[in-house]
Amino acid sequence: MNTQEYINQSEQYVLHTYNRFQMVLEKGKGAYLYDTDGKEYLDFAAGIAVYALGYGNEKLNAALKDQIDQLVHTSNLYYNVPMAEASRKVVEATGLSKVFFTNSGTEAIEGAIKAARKYAFLKDGSTDHEIIAMKHSFHGRSLGALSVTGNDAYQAPFKPLIGGVKFAEFNNLESVKAQITDKTCAIILETLQGEGGIYPADADFIKGIREICDEKDIVLILDEIQCGMGRTGYLFAYQEYGIKPDITTVAKALGCGVPVGAFVLNEKLAENSLKPGDHGTTYGGNPFALRAVSTVFDLYDEMNLVDHVKQTAPYLEQTLEEIAAAYPAVFYGRRGKGFLQGLLVNADCKAGDIILAAHKEGLLTISAEGNVLRLAPPLIITEAQIDEMKEKLCRAVESLNK
Ligand SMILES: Cc1ncc(COP(=O)(O)O)c(C=O)c1O
Numbered sequence: 001m002n003t004q005e006y007i008n009q010s011e012q013y014v015l016h017t018y019n020r021f022q023m024v025l026e027k028g029k030g031a032y033l034y035d036t037d038g039k040e041y042l043d044f045a046a047g048i049a050v051y052a053l054g055y056g057n058e059k060l061n062a063a064l065k066d067q068i069d070q071l072v073h074t075s076n077l078y079y080n081v082p083m084a085e086a087s088r089k090v091v092e093a094t095g096l097s098k099v100f101f102t103n104s105g106t107e108a109i110e111g112a113i114k115a116a117r118k119y120a121f122l123k124d125g126s127t128d129h130e131i132i133a134m135k136h137s138f139h140g141r142s143l144g145a146l147s148v149t150g151n152d153a154y155q156a157p158f159k160p161l162i163g164g165v166k167f168a169e170f171n172n173l174e175s176v177k178a179q180i181t182d183k184t185c186a187i188i189l190e191t192l193q194g195e196g197g198i199y200p201a202d203a204d205f206i207k208g209i210r211e212i213c214d215e216k217d218i219v220l221i222l223d224e225i226q227c228g229m230g231r232t233g234y235l236f237a238y239q240e241y242g243i244k245p246d247i248t249t250v251a252k253a254l255g256c257g258v259p260v261g262a263f264v265l266n267e268k269l270a271e272n273s274l275k276p277g278d279h280g281t282t283y284g285g286n287p288f289a290l291r292a293v294s295t296v297f298d299l300y301d302e303m304n305l306v307d308h309v310k311q312t313a314p315y316l317e318q319t320l321e322e323i324a325a326a327y328p329a330v331f332y333g334r335r336g337k338g339f340l341q342g343l344l345v346n347a348d349c350k351a352g353d354i355i356l357a358a359h360k361e362g363l364l365t366i367s368a369e370g371n372v373l374r375l376a377p378p379l380i381i382t383e384a385q386i387d388e389m390k391e392k393l394c395r396a397v398e399s400l401n402k
Helices: 003-013 058-070 081-094 105-124 143-147 152-158 173-179 203-216 237-241 267-271 287-303 305-326 351-361 383-401
Strands: 025-029 032-035 040-043 098-102 130-134 165-168 184-190 219-223 247-250 261-265 331-337 340-345 366-368 372-375
Touching (some): 040 383, 081 261, 081 287, 098 105, 105 184, 105 247, 105 267, 184 203, 287 305, 305 383, 331 372, 351 366
Parallel strands (some): 130 184, 184 219
Antiparallel strands (some): 025 032, 032 040, 331 340, 340 372
């Protein structure tokens, strides 16, 4: 089949929930992807902040091939060999106490919500607890995760969603306080809002929320699905603020391409929430997924990946600021942390048009809410590749003016 035939056949059979870009990706190496026409793309999207190690990491591939030959699936009725190591590594990395493995980020959010509700139920036996979530947040598309996603357009056709969810302004502590009642059981937020437009939490805001949660025994859920696993220059973004959540959710780079997520609980929540029979999954945490998780943590250490992000991020930020300054008619600034950055696009231009022009130049980027061009490269990118991104993006922007 040629490229157009792959697209046509897929469109014939796949439910049309995405307006996909007209390319068929076939293979990848390092920070580069190749389509079925052999065109090379420098990837500053990383499968939406997933492929931290870059494509085709030989050690990850070898571990996965080995695991396929041993055992792919067992169900959660039994222990499996990678479980012992992967669970220890996740718990130690997050500084929390116990982990539940899922198949996706969305499912990690579902589990976190259930754990918080169960904790509150065990305290007072009532079933009308409330959750405070943030406007412009994104936590996933299942009904529970969608209920705490602050985006009217995503929610509207699927109402009624789960009850008792209130929305507050991100980075506005007073707005959160105004929503708190005796029924509040959890506050959920991304440590750095990704889909909503690349907004890092202010230190005062996140520390203030931690204090309120401590004072009122409210469960703090920090969603690190996009911003965690080293992307901000800290293994988990909350570590920069010197605070810990009661529950964190992780996915995306956790498996570096293998679909796996997790919610991780501190001791208080682990001891006082979900018990046998309360929650489960057939696939979640199977040996194949957990071999990926365990190997990913080893490779992060071996490759010093988080330090690499911390050291290289200033160069990325400076480069993006140079791009923004060079094209003031297109960009009005930069926002973000580490390797999760946004170029802010002026109202009379469209981030989507820049993305398409960049494809022609061999560069992949994505967008975020509010006309933001989002850059979320693999964590292995070098200064030379940042220069290459700049050249390609500048050519793309110039091509729009022609
Ligand atoms: C912050 C955040 N939470 C949750 C999700 C949902 O994760 P998944 O798509 O793996 O279900 C995403 C996905 O983009 C995300 O960015």
